[in-house]
Amino acid sequence: MNAREVVLGRVRRALADVPREEDPEREPLERGYLDSHQPADAVGLLAENLADYRALVHRSTPEELPGLVARLLAERGAASVVVPAGLPPEWLAEVPREVRRVPDEAADTARRLDGVDSVVTGCAVAIAETGTVVLDAGPDQGRRRITLVPDHHVCVVVVPDQVVDSVPQGLRRLDPARPLTWISGPSATSDIELDRVEGVHGPRRLDVVLLEE
Amino acid sequence: MSGGTYLGMPAFPRAAEAATRDERLRANLTHATHTIRDKRARAVAELPDWAELRAAGAAIKDRTLRHLDSYLERLEAAVTAAGGQVHWAADAAQANEIVTRLVLQTGEREVVKVKSMATQELGLNAALERAGVRAFETDLAELIVQLGDDLPSHILVPAIHRNRREIRDIFTERMGEWGRPAPEGLTDEPADLAEAARLHLRQKFLDAKVGISGANFMVAETGTMVVVESEGNGRMCLTLPETLISVVGIEKVVPTWRDLEVFLQLLPRSSTAERMNPYTSMWTGTSDGDGPSTFHLVLVDNGRTDTLADEVGRQALRCIRCSACLNVCPVYERAGGHAYGSAYPGPIGAILTPQLRGVDTVLDASLPYASSLCGACYEVCPVAIDIPEVLVRLRERVVEGGEATVRGSRVRIRPARGHAAERAAMRAARWALDHPGALRAGQRVAGRMRRLQPRRLPGPGAAWSRTRDMPPLPPESFRSWWRRTRGESGEAGR
Numbered sequence: 179m180n181a182r183e184v185v186l187g188r189v190r191r192a193l194a195d196v197p198r199e200e201d202p203e204r205e206p207l208e209r210g211y212l213d214s215h216q217p218a219d220a221v222g223l224l225a226e227n228l229a230d231y232r233a234l235v236h237r238s239t240p241e242e243l244p245g246l247v248a249r250l251l252a253e254r255g256a257a258s259v260v261v262p263a264g265l266p267p268e269w270l271a272e273v274p275r276e277v278r279r280v281p282d283e284a285a286d287t288a289r290r291l292d293g294v295d296s297v298v299t300g301c302a303v304a305i306a307e308t309g310t311v312v313l314d315a316g317p318d319q320g321r322r323r324i325t326l327v328p329d330h331h332v333c334v335v336v337v338p339d340q341v342v343d344s345v346p347q348g349l350r351r352l353d354p355a356r357p358l359t360w361i362s363g364p365s366a367t368s369d370i371e372l373d374r375v376e377g378v379h380g381p382r383r384l385d386v387v388l389l390e391e
Numbered sequence: 392m393s394g395g396t397y398l399g400m401p402a403f404p405r406a407a408e409a410a411t412r413d414e415r416l417r418a419n420l421t422h423a424t425h426t427i428r429d430k431r432a433r434a435v436a437e438l439p440d441w442a443e444l445r446a447a448g449a450a451i452k453d454r455t456l457r458h459l460d461s462y463l464e465r466l467e468a469a470v471t472a473a474g475g476q477v478h479w480a481a482d483a484a485q486a487n488e489i490v491t492r493l494v495l496q497t498g499e500r501e502v503v504k505v506k507s508m509a510t511q512e513l514g515l516n517a518a519l520e521r522a523g524v525r526a527f528e529t530d531l532a533e534l535i536v537q538l539g540d541d542l543p544s545h546i547l548v549p550a551i552h553r554n555r556r557e558i559r560d561i562f563t564e565r566m567g568e569w570g571r572p573a574p575e576g577l578t579d580e581p582a583d584l585a586e587a588a589r590l591h592l593r594q595k596f597l598d599a600k601v602g603i604s605g606a607n608f609m610v611a612e613t614g615t616m617v618v619v620e621s622e623g624n625g626r627m628c629l630t631l632p633e634t635l636i637s638v639v640g641i642e643k644v645v646p647t648w649r650d651l652e653v654f655l656q657l658l659p660r661s662s663t664a665e666r667m668n669p670y671t672s673m674w675t676g677t678s679d680g681d682g683p684s685t686f687h688l689v690l691v692d693n694g695r696t697d698t699l700a701d702e703v704g705r706q707a708l709r710c711i712r713c714s715a716c717l718n719v720c721p722v723y724e725r726a727g728g729h730a731y732g733s734a735y736p737g738p739i740g741a742i743l744t745p746q747l748r749g750v751d752t753v754l755d756a757s758l759p760y761a762s763s764l765c766g767a768c769y770e771v772c773p774v775a776i777d778i779p780e781v782l783v784r785l786r787e788r789v790v791e792g793g794e795a796t797v798r799g800s801r802v803r804i805r806p807a808r809g810h811a812a813e814r815a816a817m818r819a820a821r822w823a824l825d826h827p828g829a830l831r832a833g834q835r836v837a838g839r840m841r842r843l844q845p846r847r848l849p850g851p852g853a854a855w856s857r858t859r860d861m862p863p864l865p866p867e868s869f870r871s872w873w874r875r876t877r878g879e880s881g882e883a884g885r
């Protein structure tokens with residue numbers, strides 16, 4: 179007997195007390211919890227919660243955005259920036275020509291990305307109650323590694339369209355078949371005497387721009 | 392260099408006694424557990440529907456466990472359809488053998504690992520080392536543990552027993568043997584220590600061809616794997632290597648995508664006391680050009696089906712490893728994580744380890760007594776595991792013997808009467824009672840709410856204890872009794 183049969187056989191024997199006719203699909207599960215905690219101002223709450231976990235939050239109109247992105251990259255002294263294939267070109271319109279644009283390519287190595295300073299992306303959805311932005315590797319977000327290896331991530335959230343109240347609402351907007359990365363503030367650790375330190379392996383600075391269309 | 396081993400650990404009371412004598416360890420633990428405990432209470436209080444989320448979490452897990460075979464088959468089909476390869480392991484030896492073979496097939500001799508309790512339980516690193524494969528732990532705490540040739544002592548903060556100066560010394564002395572050495576003149580500031588770890592591990596991540604992970608959840612419906620983390624080392628291990636091997640206990644499956652809405656609310660608030668942890672990765676099989684091109688899922692039994700066979704003990708498999716029960720446990724706070732002698736410390740360890748391994752060792756027989764049955768663990772458990780109920784059940788098994796399932800076969804466990812196991816159990820019980828923190832918390836028993844599970848008390852264990860050699864509960868306050876019997880300095884709980 180192979181291990182699969184052994185394990186499944188043990189599971190079935192262990193469940194001898196479960197009536198054969200019991201069909202979990204037919205019994206609705208009691209979900210007495212809330213679908214949303216109904217924040218009065220979801221965008222405001224998103225900003226507050228992101229800031230609480232040390233993301234830097236900015237608000238912007240479409241007209242202001244190119245200037246803001248240029249300033250955020252300049253503040254970090256970025257000499258290079260990764261650009262996902264589907265990023266709206268106007269977002270980087272005011273970034274000086276000297277700042278090298280690095281396309282997101284399948285052939286790229288992690289080592290090469292390690293030499294890039296910043297990355298600018300959009301997002302799939304943002305969750306107000308938890309202060310989370312979710313990336314789904316869409317065209318304006320690119321492969322997962324480009325938001326991981328560079329030390330600075332600028333993430334643009336279109337408000338209010340991309341903002342939901344809650345985790346349940348967020349999951350409904352996402353496609354499980356895509357690779358998903360949920361980001362709630364820059365990477366952190368509390369492993370040394372429970373002192374929270376921002377920034378271990380992921381980007382140590384996370385700028386979130388709330389773009390009001 | 393693969394770190395310590397839990398094999399041959401002394402029974403709980405002896406290990407606990409040694410730990411309580413260690414002032415620094417105890418101070419570290421008290422500080423840590425109280426800090427997280429208070430933060431958790433605040434994070435939970437933010438959600439008015441916490442009780443309903445908790446009930447749903449328990450119900451989803453129960454439903455899954457009652458039909459585990461069909462959910463596992465569904466998961467296997469979904470993962471396979473998405474481009475992953477599924478392997479099954481009945482025990483630790485099989486799991487280690489499969490992972491070792493998969494690693495060797497890639498031609499690589501180094502792997503990066505993201506913290507996984509399952510691989511700790513299996514002793515995977517040691518098995519890989521025997522095959523000439525070096526496994527690099529990449530969580531900061533696991534790195535501290537690995538470099539220090541040590542064992543984890545807490546689920547969430549495995550190096551909770553180390554302070555910053557010790558960590559600085561470990562980094563300075565040992566990093567060079569494993570890769571990039573610590574920077575000259577490293578200070579003991581947490582930010583500097585984190586930076587040293589970042590630099591040391593970055594080289595490993597960039598070169599890694601094989602990553603090994605566990606998973607917090609697996610969705611049967613979609614084949615999606617979920618890893619919840621803080622530092623970003625998880626994302627590194629999950630996305631940069633060409634081959635990803637996830638080693639996961641069979642109880643981690645949940646039926647539907649929607650079910651994640653419950654657990655992604657319960658877990659971060661219970662565990663790190665955050666609204667959401669910094670990073671959560673979800674992936675389904677493989678994706679073209681993004682992340683590993685080869686994905687293996689190793690589904691591990693290793694005693695889980697034995698646990699499933701016990702109708703009372705089964706609920707231990709609901710555990711989502713949040714560690715909230717450790718942080719409120721007066722016995723854990725005194726004894727430290729190592730005394731529990733397995734990858735699973737604290738109250739959950741006291742009910743999971745004896746069931747996974749069978750109560751036939753002296754240590755495992757003593758674990759169900761490493762508790763004052765105060766019930767604080769049940770109150771904070773996000774999936775409402777009635778840990779005291781399972782403890783009583785396991786005590787009954789130690790004392791009276793009875794039917795149990797061990798490695799898939801029904802066996803009769805003989806009562807421990809007169810054996811070393813019984814003596815160890817008694818010492819553990821006495822130890823738990825001898826510690827004022829334990830008893831203080833015991834006073835909560837009367838007031839606790841038991842909404843989700845019927846109470847099965849006092850149980851045979853209590854009856855047994857009345858007739859045996861155990862100090863009777865003193866009528867006076869525990870503190871004064873303690874002072875009287877142990878002298879002035881005893882109050883600190885030594």
Ligand code: SF4
Pocket residue numbers: 661709710711712713714715716717739768771772773774775776
């Ligand atoms: S038993 Fe409950 S409280 Fe303890 S780690 Fe598991 S889920 Fe968390």
